[in-house]
Amino acid sequence: GESVGLHLPTLSVQEGDNSIINCAYSNSASDYFIWYKQESGKGPQFIIDIRSNMDKRQGQRVTVLLNKTVKHLSLQIAATQPGDSAVYFCAGPQPQAGGTSYGKLTFGQGTILTVHP
Amino acid sequence: NAGVTQTPKFQVLKTGQSMTLQCAQDMNHNSMYWYRQDPGMGLRLIYYSASEGTTDKGEVPNGYNVSRLNKREFSLRLESAAPSQTSVYFCASSSSIVGYLNTGELFFGEGSRLTVL
Numbered sequence: 739g740e741s742v743g744l745h746l747p748t749l750s751v752q753e754g755d756n757s758i759i760n761c762a763y764s765n766s767a768s769d770y771f772i773w774y775k776q777e778s779g780k781g782p783q784f785i786i787d788i789r790s791n792m793d794k795r796q797g798q799r800v801t802v803l804l805n806k807t808v809k810h811l812s813l814q815i816a817a818t819q820p821g822d823s824a825v826y827f828c829a830g831p832q833p834q835a836g837g838t839s840y841g842k843l844t845f846g847q848g849t850i851l852t853v854h855p
Numbered sequence: 856n857a858g859v860t861q862t863p864k865f866q867v868l869k870t871g872q873s874m875t876l877q878c879a880q881d882m883n884h885n886s887m888y889w890y891r892q893d894p895g896m897g898l899r900l901i902y903y904s905a906s907e908g909t910t911d912k913g914e915v916p917n918g919y920n921v922s923r924l925n926k927r928e929f930s931l932r933l934e935s936a937a938p939s940q941t942s943v944y945f946c947a948s949s950s951s952i953v954g955y956l957n958t959g960e961l962f963f964g965e966g967s968r969l970t971v972l
Binding site: 746770772779780781782783784787827829830831842843844845846847848 | 859896945959961966
């Protein structure tokens with residue numbers, strides 16, 4: 739999951755394995771979540787999103803699971819490939835008194851995924 | 856399609872100097888954003904512009920100013936650079952405010968690496 743500090747969580751997998759990247763959030767009013775991928779030297783790239791009225795959403799080789807009870811979401815990557823090596827961020831609009839502040843997107847610290855051939 | 860273009864890609868400043876980071880998007884997006892990314896941390900929102908003619912503070916606005924010059928361009932200015940502003944700066948755009956009835960897909964530029972000595 740996401741943690742505070744200078745050392746990002748890391749995940750190392752073998753090519754072909756499935757990868758699971760975790761993210762925890764603190765505000766139970768959070769209603770929308772996004773996953774981004776950032777390759778070295780590039781800007782983040784949108785992967786998939788999910789709204790709080792859903793538990794699961796699938797894309798191409800990726801699945802996001804949302805567990806509102808424990809305030810946790812995960813990104814599952816099937817048949818991980820070397821090209822999946824990157825830093826993965828969860829993000830979402832910040833709930834505030836009076837309603838969610840859409841536009842103010844808050845990012846987690848990120849998880850480094852390394853895929854070995 | 857160029858997408859989101861940032862200039863300059865690299866810049867070294869001395870403490871107290873000023874500079875402006877330029878950003879332009881060619882996707883006819885309404886909303887634009889400036890983020891900074893520091894080692895071991897996720898992206899943090901500096902300022903955003905929901906639409907042409909409006910700007911709002913993000914999480915870390917101190918020491919920065921922005922200008923939404925037109926629908927395409929959103930600049931970030933450091934009036935008196937400080938070593939704490941050494942970072943990688945990312946500009947992003949989206950069709951509308953992320954989350955609210957819209958996808959959270961921000962399109963990011965390649966980043967501008969700024970070093971303040």
